[in-house]
Every structure is written in structure tokens, then in C-alpha cells.
Amino acid sequence: MVTLTINNQKITAEDGMTIMEAARQNNIYIPNLCYLPDVHQIGACRICVVEVEGAKNLQASCITQVAEGMVVHTNTDRVRKVRKILYELMLSDHSQDCLTCTRNLSCEFQALGKLLGVEDSRFEGERSPFQVDASVAITRDMTKCILCRRCVTVCNEVQGVGAISPQNRGFKTEIGPAMNLPLGKVNCAMCGQCTVVCPVGALKETNSVGDVWEALHDPKKFTVVQVAPAVRVALGEEFGLPAGSRITGKMVAALRRLGFDRVFDTNFAADLTIMEEGTEFLNRVKNALTGKSAVLPMITSCSPGWIKYIEHNYYNLLDHLSTCKSPHCMLGALIKSFYAESINVQPQDMYTVSVMPCTAKKFEIQREEMKNGGYKNVDAVITTRELAQMIKSAGIDFQELPDEEFDNPLGLSTGAADIFGLTGGVMEAALRTVYELVTGRELPFEGLHVTPIVGLEQIKTATIKFTDVLPEYSFLEGVEVKVAVTSGLAGAKILLDQLAEGESPYHFIEVMGCPSGCIMGGGQPRSSDPDVRRKRMAGLYTEDESKVYRKSHENPYIISLYENYLGEPNSHKAHELLHTHYVPRGKFNELTDEDFVVELDEFTKRRIARTTRQEAKIPPVPVKTEQESVSARILELEAENKKLKSELQDTQETVEIMKLVLSKYTKQS
Amino acid sequence: MSAAIPKEALSQEEKERAYAQIANVVKQYKHKKDSLVQILHLAQEIYGHLPLELQQFIAKEMNIPLSQVSGVVSFYSFFSTVPRGRHTIRVCLGTACYVRGGKKIVEHLQNKLQVELGGTTEDGNFTFEVARCIGACGLAPALMIDDTVYKQVNVNKLDKILEQY
Ligand code: SF4
Ligand code: SF4
Ligand code: SF4
Ligand code: FES
Ligand code: FES
Numbered sequence: 001m002v003t004l005t006i007n008n009q010k011i012t013a014e015d016g017m018t019i020m021e022a023a024r025q026n027n028i029y030i031p032n033l034c035y036l037p038d039v040h041q042i043g044a045c046r047i048c049v050v051e052v053e054g055a056k057n058l059q060a061s062c063i064t065q066v067a068e069g070m071v072v073h074t075n076t077d078r079v080r081k082v083r084k085i086l087y088e089l090m091l092s093d094h095s096q097d098c099l100t101c102t103r104n105l106s107c108e109f110q111a112l113g114k115l116l117g118v119e120d121s122r123f124e125g126e127r128s129p130f131q132v133d134a135s136v137a138i139t140r141d142m143t144k145c146i147l148c149r150r151c152v153t154v155c156n157e158v159q160g161v162g163a164i165s166p167q168n169r170g171f172k173t174e175i176g177p178a179m180n181l182p183l184g185k186v187n188c189a190m191c192g193q194c195t196v197v198c199p200v201g202a203l204k205e206t207n208s209v210g211d212v213w214e215a216l217h218d219p220k221k222f223t224v225v226q227v228a229p230a231v232r233v234a235l236g237e238e239f240g241l242p243a244g245s246r247i248t249g250k251m252v253a254a255l256r257r258l259g260f261d262r263v264f265d266t267n268f269a270a271d272l273t274i275m276e277e278g279t280e281f282l283n284r285v286k287n288a289l290t291g292k293s294a295v296l297p298m299i300t301s302c303s304p305g306w307i308k309y310i311e312h313n314y315y316n317l318l319d320h321l322s323t324c325k326s327p328h329c330m331l332g333a334l335i336k337s338f339y340a341e342s343i344n345v346q347p348q349d350m351y352t353v354s355v356m357p358c359t360a361k362k363f364e365i366q367r368e369e370m371k372n373g374g375y376k377n378v379d380a381v382i383t384t385r386e387l388a389q390m391i392k393s394a395g396i397d398f399q400e401l402p403d404e405e406f407d408n409p410l411g412l413s414t415g416a417a418d419i420f421g422l423t424g425g426v427m428e429a430a431l432r433t434v435y436e437l438v439t440g441r442e443l444p445f446e447g448l449h450v451t452p453i454v455g456l457e458q459i460k461t462a463t464i465k466f467t468d469v470l471p472e473y474s475f476l477e478g479v480e481v482k483v484a485v486t487s488g489l490a491g492a493k494i495l496l497d498q499l500a501e502g503e504s505p506y507h508f509i510e511v512m513g514c515p516s517g518c519i520m521g522g523g524q525p526r527s528s529d530p531d532v533r534r535k536r537m538a539g540l541y542t543e544d545e546s547k548v549y550r551k552s553h554e555n556p557y558i559i560s561l562y563e564n565y566l567g568e569p570n571s572h573k574a575h576e577l578l579h580t581h582y583v584p585r586g587k588f589n590e591l592t593d594e595d596f597v598v599e600l601d602e603f604t605k606r607r608i609a610r611t612t613r614q615e616a617k618i619p620p621v622p623v624k625t626e627q628e629s630v631s632a633r634i635l636e637l638e639a640e641n642k643k644l645k646s647e648l649q650d651t652q653e654t655v656e657i658m659k660l661v662l663s664k665y666t667k668q669s
Numbered sequence: 670m671s672a673a674i675p676k677e678a679l680s681q682e683e684k685e686r687a688y689a690q691i692a693n694v695v696k697q698y699k700h701k702k703d704s705l706v707q708i709l710h711l712a713q714e715i716y717g718h719l720p721l722e723l724q725q726f727i728a729k730e731m732n733i734p735l736s737q738v739s740g741v742v743s744f745y746s747f748f749s750t751v752p753r754g755r756h757t758i759r760v761c762l763g764t765a766c767y768v769r770g771g772k773k774i775v776e777h778l779q780n781k782l783q784v785e786l787g788g789t790t791e792d793g794n795f796t797f798e799v800a801r802c803i804g805a806c807g808l809a810p811a812l813m814i815d816d817t818v819y820k821q822v823n824v825n826k827l828d829k830i831l832e833q834y
Contacts, residue, residue, distance in 0.1 A: 162734020168743045178739030179721050179750065186735070588725050588735055 004070040019061035019072055020048055030074050031083060031115055033108065034148035035062040036197060037530065039158065044149050046086055047112065050074045058082060080116075087116055092123035093171075095130075095143035100607060101201040106526070108199030109146055131174060132608060134206050135184030136596045137362040138195060141604070142174050145202040151175060151194035158515060160490035161309065163188035175202075184597030186589060187312040189489060191305035191513045192359030192383075192522015205359045205523060206598060208380045209390055215351040215379070216259040223351045224335050225260040226328060226410075227251065229267055230357040230421030230518035231384045233539030237525040238388030239398040244535030246543055249403025254391050255355075256404060264335065265406045266354065267413030269327035270420040270429070272334075272561070273302060274552035276578055277324045278434045279569035281508055282473075289475045295319045297484075297499070297506040300426050302326040305360030305513030305522070307582065309489050314496050315584035315591065320509075323579040325377075327420065328354040328361065329370050331410060332377030333577040338565050339410060347375045354381045357421070357521030360513060363596055369580045383523025409557040415448075415544030416552045422537050423487035423517035424453040424460060427510040431464060431483070432551045438466055438473040448550055449541075456516050456533055458491040459484060461506070483508045488515035679717075687716045688726060695730040705731070705741050709748060718749045754789045754796035756834050758814050763802030765809040770823070774810055775799065777824050781831075794834065 003012050006023050013022035018041070020030050034045040041062050049058035053071040058079065061072075073079065091113070098104045130143040149166065152175060156162045163186050167174050177186040195203045215221045236245035255263045280298065287294035301307060301322045310317065325333070332354070336347040354361060358381075364370060365378040382390070391398055405411070416432050419425030428450045435443040445451060452462040461484045466476045484506045486495055492511045498504045514521045519536035529535070549555055566574045585592050600608075679687065694711045698704040712727060713719050719742050728735040742748045760778065762771045775786070778797060782790050789796045805811035808820035812827075819830055 156734065156737070162736050165734065165736035165740040166744075167736075167740050169745075176736075178724065178735045179743075587729060590725070 002066050002068045002070075004066050004068070004072065006072045007074055013066045015066075017066050019050060019052075019059070019064050019066055019070075022066050023061065023072075023074060028074060030061050031112060032062055033112055033146070033199065034150060036150050036153075039197070040148075040150045040153040042149060042153070044147065045090075047083055049079055049082055049086075051076050051079055083116055084118055087113060087118050088121045088123055090146050091118070091121045093127055094146065095141075097607060100603070101144070102204055102207075103144075103201035107201065110200075131176060131180065132600060132604060133182040133184070134598050134600055134604075135182065135188065135190065135363070136366050136598055137190035137206055137359040138183055138188065138192060139204050139206045139600075139604075140176065140183055141202050141204075142176065143202075143608070144200045145175055146200055147173060147175065148199060149175070150197040150199070151203055154193045154197050158488060158490060159189065159191060159193055160493050161187065161189050161191075164194065182595075182597045185595045187309075187585075187587060189305040189309040189312075189513060190360040190363040190522075190596075191309075191489065193514060195359060195522055196520075196524065196526055205383050205386065206362060207386070207601065208362065208382050209386050210601070211380050212353055212382055212390070215353070218351075220349060221351045222262075222345050222349050223260050223353065224262045224264060224339075225255050225353045225355060226264040226266045226269075226331050226335075227255070227355045228328060228357055228421065228518060229270065229418050229540060229543075230521060230524065230536070231355050231387070232543065233421070233519065233536045234357065234384050234524045235388060237527060238385070238392075241399075242535065243527055243529050243532040244537075244539035246539050247398075248543070249405070250398060250401040252406055253401040253404040254396055254398060257396050257401075258390060258394055260353070262335075262407045262410075264331060264410040265413050265417075266328045266331055266356075267417035267420070268410045268555070268557065269331035269334070270417035271413055271552035271555045271558050272330055272578065273324055273327050273420075273426075274416060274429050274433050275558060275562070275569045276330075276574060277322050278430050278437070278552075280322055280324065281430070282434060282437070283570070285479075285481070285507065286475055289479070297504055297509045298322055299509045299511055300324075301580075302420070302426060303358075303360070303511060303513040303518075304364035305358070306489065306492060306511045308360065308363065308585070309492065309513065310496070311583055311585040312587055312589065313493075314500065315586065317496065317499060318582040318584065320499070321582055323575075323581065325370065325578055325580045326361070326364060328356065328381075329364065329377045329580075330578045332365075332370075333372050334410065334561075336375050336377065337372065337577060338561070347373065351379050352377070354378050355384065355387045356381050357384050357518045357524045358514075359383060359522040361523075366596060367583075369583075372577055384521075385523060385525055388525070409561070412555060412557045413547070414549035414552055414555050415547035416550060418540050418543040418547070421518040421540050423456065423512055424450070424485045424510070425517065425540070426512075427453055427462075427483055427485050427508070429552060430508070433553045435464065435466075436551065437553065438469050438476055440470050441468075447545065453483070453485045456487075456537065458488060458515075459486045459494065461485070481508065482506045483510070485510045487512040487517045489513055491515075688723075690715050691723070691727070692730055695727060699731055705733070705738065706745070709738070709742060713748060718752050720750055724750075749796075752789055752793065754794050756794060756815050757796045757798060758812060759798045759800040759803070760812045761801070761803045761805070761810060762799045763806065763809075765802070765806035766811055769809040771810040773824070774812060774822060774827060777827060781828070 001012050002015060006028055011026045023030050030048050032048040035041060043060040043063040046060050048061045050061045051073040052059045098110055132141045152165055155164050163177055164175055167176055177183060195205055215223055232248040232251055233244050233246060235251055236247040237243055252263050284294040284296055284298050288296055297320060299320045301324050304326055332352045335352050336350055340347050340350060361381045365376060365381055370377045416429035419428055431450055432443050432448055450462055453460040463480050463482050465480045467478060469476050482505055484495055486492055495509055516533045520533055562568055583592055691712045695708055698708050716723055724738045724742060725735055728738045760771060760774050782795060784790045784797045787798060803811055803813055805818055805820050810822055811818060811820045812822055
């Protein structure tokens with residue numbers, strides 16, 4: 001514990017805490033921008049500067065640790081001026097078209113300007129050359145990037161992908177893939193985690209709302225929507241409700257009011273996935289135990305970002321993946337076959353939309369493999385955020401909606417399906433069914449929750465022993481099945497490296513591409529609630545526990561679907577509609593010709609054209625009084641000074657490195 | 670230091686040898702901290718420049734993301750992703766040289782060598798760049814070819830200088 005003074009207030013703080021954290025604990029708010037608690041604290045933007053007595057320079061409070069006797073001032077004249085200058089400098093290299101920006105009114109940069117009371121930008125200068133590009137899932141608009149580097153930390157460290165990093169230097173610095181390649185051509189997993197942390201409109205999902213409105217307004221289209229489990233515990237946040245609020249009934253009502261002809265539940269297909277994947281797993285284990293060849297561990301395949309990751313990085317391990325499509329593609333395939341036949345609508349007249357917590361699913365539906373009979377399983381994917389935008393723009397008062405039910409038969413689901421939306425859930429759902437199929441008894445865990453794999457840790461493991469099995473599963477008598485669960489691609493890397501070394505002790509592995517699973521997916525609402533993960537998780541467990549049926553194989557509509565249409569799990573028909581295969585892509589996407597670049601939409605193109613034109617016209621801001629002109633000149637000089645200093649530092653660094661290289665080089669030769 | 674050879678000049682066999690040599694460098698340096706800059710530098714010495722393909726090779730050998738490799742390559746001006754000429758001409762466009770005709774020198778070179786700024790001549794002999802002050806302001810305009818500084822250059826003098834290379 002240390003004692004320090006902030007703004008004349010004596011406070012105590014834990015050792016190792018930053019000034020920012022200590023201040024926050026004592027209800028003093030220090031403006032900040034790049035700071036992202038626990039994830040990203042590199043002191044990039046300097047907006048959080050404070051004055052520390054005895055220190056010559058202002059200190060970035062998000063990275064400066066507290067010390068005994070420290071005297072801090074967060075709100076002096078000097079501090080306020082510097083913050084404004086820094087802000088205005090960032091603004092001078094920013095596209096500044098808030099009115100037509102997706103982040104208008106939800107932008108951290110915009111909010112900060114208001115907070116600091118910035119009313120004018122005194123710097124008008126050259127704008128850095130910017131790049132705007134779109135992949136099927138992610139749009140990068142570098143005219144809006146403020147170089148906070150949160151996305152870099154998330155992509156490189158949290159996800160371990162490293163699709164984007166800072167390129168070039170100084171004024172030309174731009175966050176992006178190597179050598180200006182578009183995101184759709186590189187190893188980006190399309191997980192969208194970068195879009196969740198980006199404080200501005202620089203990284204975002206590639207918009208599909210326009211396409212969906214068009215289909216909804218087309219009288220010839222029969223529109224069918226489905227919603228993933230994690231959406232129902234997060235959508236409410238967009239309408240001012242706390243994280244984890246369960247609003248399933250209102251969400252269904254809203255979708256009907258938007259004009260969808262049918263509202264189905266991806267959960268139904270989650271139950272179906274358990275039947276298919278569980279059967280596949282039992283077959284693989286049986287083969288392995290009876291001396292036939294079988295690839296184990298089997299790894300789940302419902303997270304398309306994870307799939308793209310393994311296709312790039314471990315493409316010789318693709319046989320370990322379950323062949324099951326992800327649930328929403330399964331449901332899409334069924335809607336355009338089974339359901340279309342039952343209501344006598346031609347598949348080409350149908351338009352299927354999935355509402356997902358995920359950006360990678362926008363990529364998945366473009367895959368050649370996700371088609372049946374020439375028709376895409378799913379025509380459009382919108383994120384939770386995009387759905388909220390549609391509901392708002394349709395003038396629907398969400399909080400006042402009545403609760404409504406999904407349509408049947410593809411809308412009924414068990415509790416096992418709800419937990420598909422969070423880490424450990426798919427495994428638990430599978431075990432609930434597999435254990436009971438094999439032994440005839442319920443999974444022996446309190447409330448059916450497999451406690452060792454419940455929770456938000458990166459890697460969780462469990463061992464399930466099968467005893468007193470039913471006669472047809474005698475090969476499993478006394479067998480201990482080892483399972484592992486991970487979420488986030490950095491965790492997947494750990495398990496896959498182990499597998500590649502031939503040292504994986506597991507039989508069954510669940511991987512979800514996003515840390516904590518779909519509840520924290522790349523398409524979910526951006527939240528400032530530090531407890532958002534736990535709240536959304538609790539929401540899904542409550543949803544599960546409130547269901548009449550808790551195990552996928554008990555879903556009556558699943559049973560009748562097999563009886564009347566598919567035959568049995570893993571049947572020929574099931575394979576045709578519900579299973580898939582994978583594409584080795586290579587670390588740099590070099591093994592395939594396929595790329596996922598899309599043309600920019602008309603709005604964006606027009607906006608870019610407009611900004612470029614405007615730039616040419618803007619005359620330098622006329623400075624009015626002499627006093628004003630002097631202070632503006634001082635600011636300019638300070639900015640120039642800062643730039644030169646950083647350039648000098650760069651150069652010194654370069655010289656150091658050159659020296660090092662040369663000395664090594666001469667020693668070597 | 671040997672002069673860098675443009676990539677086009679490498680035969681398939683030479684290219685393979687260069688890659689093997691670079692793989693060796695990576696192996697030696699890989700485990701040292703912050704060795705990427707050194708590895709890239711040596712790789713450029715061996716191969717002449719650092720095209721995307723070579724950056725991918727290094728990323729793979731070092732098991733780090735390509736975007737990080739390219740980030741470092743684009744950060745330092747002494748790395749080049751396109752083939753460089755055998756010689757580098759840097760014309761000074763610092764204040765003193767600029768006012769005393771540095772611009773004319775640039776124009777003359779562009780016409781004579783048929784090369785854009787930052788580009789390399791077709792025969793692979795010269796890479797053409799500009800510099801800010803090179804410390805010869807008193808005898809402006811100045812230029813550098815490789816490590817040699819030429820002062821008070823004019824168009825006639827320039828043609829004679831170029832003949833030496
Ligand atoms: S990203 Fe820029 S243009 Fe968009 S809302 Fe924020 S400040 Fe405005
Ligand atoms: S979508 Fe995921 S993999 Fe792609 S750049 Fe963003 S964080 Fe990286
Ligand atoms: S793209 Fe967004 S998150 Fe990444 S550095 Fe720019 S502003 Fe920050
Ligand atoms: S918030 Fe502290 S440096 Fe950006
Ligand atoms: S300005 Fe050219 S040498 Fe100084």
C-alpha cells in the first residue's frame with residue numbers, strides 16, 4: 001500500500017497500481033483514449049497526462065505507477081492545454097465526417113472531444129495517405145484511425161494472429177497487413193475482435209444491413225431469419241439494458257416487426273449439431289478402440305474464425321476437425337430444403353438471414369462449401385450491433401415490445417443449445433447427450449453443468465469415465481474420455497502446438513475463436529462494463545436452466561426431423577446438408593487462389609471522393625487577433641518540436657541498430 | 670561491403686543459395702532478443718532487397734506474423750522491398766542545395782537516366798533518391814554516390830561523374 005495525493009486529496013492505493021487506476025478508485029476520472037483496462041496499456045495517445053510534482057515532464061497516468069508520497073494534479077492549466085493540443089493534432093489528420101460515420105454518437109474520439117471542450121482545430125495540415133479496404137467481414141477505414149493500437153494488441157497478443165501491425169513510420173504510420181495487402185487477402189481470421197476494441201469508425205464489420213432491407217422490401221422474397229444464442233443476452237445492451245438481460249421474447253417480436261416471414265432459432269440447429277457431432281465423435285472413438293483408423297482428438301467446427309485460423313496455420317491437421325457445418329449454416333441448408341418443401345416455396349425465392357454475435361460468419365457464408373443445390377445456405381449475416389441499428393431505424397420501441405415465441409418447427413430448442421454461445425458450452429452440451437446415449441443415465445453433474453469446464457479461463461480440461469455402459473457401446477466400458485476447452489485463438493494455438501508435437505492427451509477439443517466464446521464475439525455490442533463477460537455468461541446459463549428440455553436428443557422436433565426427413569444422424573442425407581470439408585490456405589493464403597476482398601460500397605466510395613475534394617479546397621483557417629495568432633504559433637511550434645524529437649529518437653535508434661548490425665556482421669565475416 | 674545485386678540478376682540456382690544462406694542466418698539469430706532488424710539487414714545484404722516473398726520466408730522461419738516483419742521493413746529507410754541498383758545516387762535537396770540548383774540536378778538526372786525518384790535504372794546500375802542536408806552546404810549543390818560526396822555539382826560536371834560508374 002502506498003499513500004499519495006491526487007488533486008489535494010490524500011488517498012491510498014495498492015502497490016503497482018497506475019495513477020489512472022488509483023484515481024478512478026477514488027472517483028477521479030482522468031480523460032483517456034488508447035487505454036483499455038488489462039488488455040492494452042502502452043501509453044500511445046498521451047491524452048491521460050497528469051502533472052506529478054518533482055517530475056519535469058507530464059506523465060501518462062495510464063502507465064505510470066503510483067509511488068509513496070507522490071503528489072499528482074490531474075486538472076492543471078498545463079495539463080488541460082496539452083490534452084487539447086494532442087486532441088487537435090489527432091483531429092487534424094482525421095476524416096471528421098461524423099454525420100455519415102457508423103460510430104456517430106458511439107465514438108470514443110468524438111466523446112473525448114466533447115469532454116475536453118475542444119471547439120476548434122487550430123492545425124490544418126497535410127493528411128496522411130490513407131487506405132480504405134473491405135473484406136467480406138471487416139472494413140478498414142484508415143482515414144479514421146487515431147493510432148491507439150488497441151487492435152494491434154488484440155490481433156497479435158490476445159488472438160495470436162498478427163494479421164495487422166503498424167506499417168511505415170512517423171506521419172505515414174498506418175495499421176494494416178504487410179505491404180499494403182488488403183485484409184481479405186491475408187491470414188486475418190475475420191474474428192472481428194479488433195472491431196470491438198476500435199474506439200472510432202476505423203475498424204468495423206462490413207455492412208450487410210442494406211442487403212437485408214432490400215430483401216425485406218422485396219415482395220417476391222420469402223424472408224427467414226435465425227438468431228444465435230449469444231445475441232439474446234447482449235442485444236438488450238444496445239437499448240440501455242444491463243449486460244446479460246434476457247430479452248429473447250422481445251427480440252423475436254422485433255424481428256417480426258421488421259418484416260421477416262419466419263423467425264427461427266439457430267439453437268434448433270445447435271441441438272442438431274450435437275446429434276451429428278456426438279455421433280461422429282462416438283464413431284471415431286469406436287474406430288480407434290476397435291483397431292480401425294480414426295483421427296483423434298476431434299475438434300469442434302462451429303466457429304468460422306477458428307476454422308479460417310486452422311486453415312492458415314495448421315492446414316495439415318484439418319482431419320481433426322469435425323465435419324459438421326456451423327449451426328446457422330446447417331439451419332440455412334434445412335430452411336432451403338426441408339422447410340421450403342414443407343411450405344411449398346422454391347429455394348430461389350427464399351432469403352435467409354442469420355443474426356450473429358460474429359463477424360467471421362459473414363466470411364463463412366461466402367465459402368463455396370456452404371451451398372446446397374447451387375443455393376447459398378445463408379444469404380446474409382448481420383451482427384448483433386447491426387440488428388440493433390435496424391430495430392432503431394425502423395422506429396421500434398424495443399423495451400415496450402411484448403414477448404413472442406419463435407416459429408416452429410425450427411424454433412424449438414433445449415437448454416443445451418443455449419450454452420453453445422459460451423466457452424465450454426458446446427462440450428457440455430455434447431457430453432450431456434453422449435453420456436446418456438452410451439450409459440442410459442444422466443450426466444452425473446449437479447444441474448448437468450460439467451463444472452471443470454465452466455468458467456472463463458483460457459484452457460479448461462475434464463475427464464469423463466464411462467462405466468456400466470449399454471451393450472451396444474461395450475467398447476467404451478471403463479474408458480476415460482479426456483476433453484479440453486479453449487476460447488480465443490491464442491489458446492487454440494497452445495492446444496494445436498501440443499497436437500502437432502504428437503503430445504495431445506485429449507480425445508475431444510472444443511475451440512471457440514473469440515475469448516470467452518460467442519458472448520464476446522466480434523459482432524457483439526461494445527461494452528464498457530468491466531463485468532460484461534460474467535453477466536452475459538450468467539444470462540445464458542439461466543436461459544438453459546429455464547428450458548423444459550435440457551438435452552439436445554430430447555428436442556421433439558429434432559426427433560421428428562430425423563424420423564421424417566434425415567433418417568439418422570450422419571446419414572447420407574445428413575452428410576449432404578449438414579457436413580462440410582475444409583480448405584488448406586497456407587500461412588500467407590498462398591495455397592489457394594480464393595480471396596475475400598469486396599468492393600467498397602457506394603457510400604464509402606462517394607465519401608472518399610468527397611473528402612479528397614474538400615481537402616483541396618480548405619483554405620488555412622484565418623487567425624483573427626494578434627494574441628490568438630501568437631498562441632496558435634506557439635502551439636504549432638510545440639507540435640513541430642514534438643515531431644522533431646520523435647524523429648530524432650527514431651534516428652538515434654536506427655543508428656544504434658546499425659552499429660549493432662555492423663559490429664555483428666564484421667565479427668561474423 | 671559487397672554491392673547489392675538486383676534480384677533479376679539472380680538465377681534460380683543463385684536464388685536458392687541465397688535462401689539457404691538466409692535460413693542459416695535466421696537459425697543463428699532467431700533466439701536472440703530483438704534480432705529481427707539484424708536478420709533483415711543480413712538478408713538484404715545477401716539477397717539485395719526484401720521482396721514480399723522473402724519477408725514471408727523470414728516470417729515463417731522465425732515463426733512470427735508477416736505483418737510484423739513488414740512493419741519493421743517499412744519502418745527503417747535502409748530497407749528496400751524493390752531491387753536496388755548497384756549504386757545509390759542521393760541528390761541533396763536541403764535548403765542550401767535547393768536554392769543553389771539542386772532541383773535542376775534532380776531534373777537532369779531524371780531525364781538522363783530515365784528514372785523516377787526512388788526508382789532504379791533499367792540496367793540496374795543506379796537507384797535514385799534525394800536527401801536532406803548532407804553537410805556540404807558551403808559548397809552546394811551537393812550529391813552523394815554511394816559513400817562519395819560530390820560538391821558544387823553542375824550539369825556538365827555531373828555527366829563526367831556518372832561516367833565513372
Ligand atoms: S470515427 Fe471520426 S468521423 Fe467517425 S464518429 Fe468518430 S470522430 Fe466522427
Ligand atoms: S478480424 Fe481478428 S484476425 Fe482479423 S485483423 Fe481483426 S483481430 Fe486480427
Ligand atoms: S484501427 Fe482503431 S483500434 Fe486500430 S489503431 Fe486505429 S483507431 Fe486504434
Ligand atoms: S490513455 Fe494513457 S496514453 Fe493513451
Ligand atoms: S543543404 Fe545540401 S548539403 Fe546542406
